[in-house]
Amino acid sequence: MRTVLADAFTDVLARHGDRVAVTDADGLLGYAELADRARAAADRLTRYNLGDEPLRVGLYATNSVEYVVAYLATLFAGAVPFLTDSAFGPFELSRITEDCGLDLLIHAPSADVRAVADETLTDDGEFGYLTVSRVRRHDAPRPRLLDDTEVCRFTSGSTGRPNCIEFSGAAVSAAAANWAKGTGLSAEDRIACFAALSNGLAFNTSLLAAFLPGAALHLSHGLPTASRVVRLLESTAATRLVAFPALYESIVRRSPKEGFAAVRTAISSGAPLRDAVREEFTRLTGVPVHNYYGVAETGPLTYAADGAGSGLGAPLPGVHLLAEEQGIRVKSESMGSRYLNAPGLFEKRVDAEGYYHTGDQGHLVDGTLHLTGRTSRLVNVGGRKIDPIEIADVLRTASGVLDAVAFEAENQHGEPTLAAVVAVEPGVTAQSLRTHCAATLPSFKVPGILRLVDRIPANSIGKPSIERLRRLLSDPETN
Incomplete structure (x- = not known):
């Protein structure tokens, strides 16, 4: 039965009824109001169910109060939410709806869903400004969900098909409870969250985890610039800041003199935060940055409680972590079950002892995890794992x-980004290649740095020389 999360949210919404639950630039909802809105929207969703199986509902929007309402409504309706990165473009969205057999899509009215939407469904405002569309049916049978799957989230995947991770309600609930316990989250906390709720950083730290003790969740619309961060922190008196490393880099460059008076904790994850940035941020604001290490497939894994060292902290409750020569292996209570649309792939990464092989390399020093690199070819840009082989393959199809x-x-600025060196014929421009990539890839997979050359430099055995490729990027003629 898919009721673990519905029961958990029912309990916390009733228990914290008069407190502020979630806000955005357009308004706020208390816990009791959020329950009422979500129940009304759930009633609407149940009317759209035309079959015996639970509805599969894609959430394809940026952070907002309405997003939280839609997420809870999906759970209360006995449906399964598929939290889809709003940065995914039409190409990847098409792959998701086809591979996962979605029934409905809840999205912003401006989202380009023409390739997947069959019709727009009417409602009485239960979803606020968000739109509900029925997804076009495909001829191929859709894959069956596991009986205990309650939430699905996505990794970047490869070949334009994001991997869909199935999570049981017990795993999602454990991730939230262990995060709240391991980080000391309390009812007095006010969380300013600048990571998308579809991403593990926000999903695991700022949704159910925030609601368990009765904390307030504050969301921001639009591009999370340093000035927008400061305004939200000031207007909400936030005690916690949740953001990716790039945002801390931006704040340090802006050198704010105010806005952080109430903030006690800043949380960073998705990619390593440079020590110099972490130290400068704390010097400017007086707020320690607590690194957090997590993997999409396993949930939150470590937390740096002191916020002073350069490591990623010690394992959270419910986490067993081994840092060995062949890479980091983890076993957690918040681990996903499998990839819905990539049979067998997830299972290959889990060994006989039940440990998931993360693809990261690192070591433990006095119980604190330090990452040193990757065992796989994936690169980490802004918290998203990208397969460079996929990007090169797309570039090679350009005229x-x-x-x-x-x-x-x-x-x-010293931040990780995706680069590409491309051997081209005369007349090809960097802009034409970016346009070509954007036609099939989401924006975060379009190379931020492009260098056009006559031929790819190779090493003595004929393979591309990464060292020479990196030197090319420092050329003043870099495109």
Whole structure:
């Protein structure tokens, strides 16, 4: 039965009824009001169910109060929410709806869903400004969900098909409870969250985890610039800041003089935060940055409670972590079950002892995890794992391209970004290649740095020389 999360939310919404639950730039809802809105929207969703199986509902929107209402409504309706990154473009959205057999899509009215939506459904405002569309049916049978699956989330995947991770309600509930316990989250906390709720950083730290003790969740619309962060922190007197490393880099460059008076904790994850940035942020604001390590497939794993060292902290409750020569293996109470649309792939990464092989390398020093690299080819840009082989393959399909290599590099601010060196015929421009990539890839997979060359530099055995490719990026003629 898919009731673990519905029961958990029913309990916390009733228990904290008069407190502020969630806010955005357009308004706020208390816990009791959130329960009423979500129940009304759930009643509407049940009317759209035309079959015996639970509805599969894609949530394809940016953070807002209405997003939280839609998420809870899906759970209360006995349906399964598929939390879809709003940065995914039409191409990947099409793959998701086909691979996962979605029934409905809840999305912003401006979202380009023409390739997947069959019709727009009417409602009485239960979903606020969000729109509900019925997804076009496909001829192929859809994969069967596990009986205990209550939430599905996505990794970046490869070949344009994001991997859909199935989570049981028990796993999602454990992730939230262990995070709240391991980080000391309390009813007095006010969380300013600048990571998308579809991403593990926000989903695990700022949704059910916030509601368990009765904390308030504050969401922001639009691009999370440093000035927008400061305004939200000031207007909400937030005690916790949740953001990706790039946002901390932006704040440090802006050198704010105010806005952080109430903040006690800043949380960073998704990619390593440079020590220099962490130290400068604390010097400017007086707020320690607590690193957090998690993997999409396993949930939150470690937390740096002191916020002073350069490591990623000690394992959270319910987590067993082994840092070995062959890489980091983890076993957690919040682990996903499998990939719905990639049979057998998840299972191959779990060994006979039940440990998931993360693909990261690192070591433990006095119980604190320190990452040193990757055992796999994936690169980490802004908290999203990207397969450079996929990017190179897409570039090679562009007119006038002879060869291409994609890899991780640093931009002008020292932040990780996706770079590509492309061998082209005369007349090909960087802009034309970016346009080509954007036609089939989401924006975060379009290379931030492009260097056009006559031929790809190779090493002595004929393979692309990454060292020479990186040197090319420092050329003043870089595109």
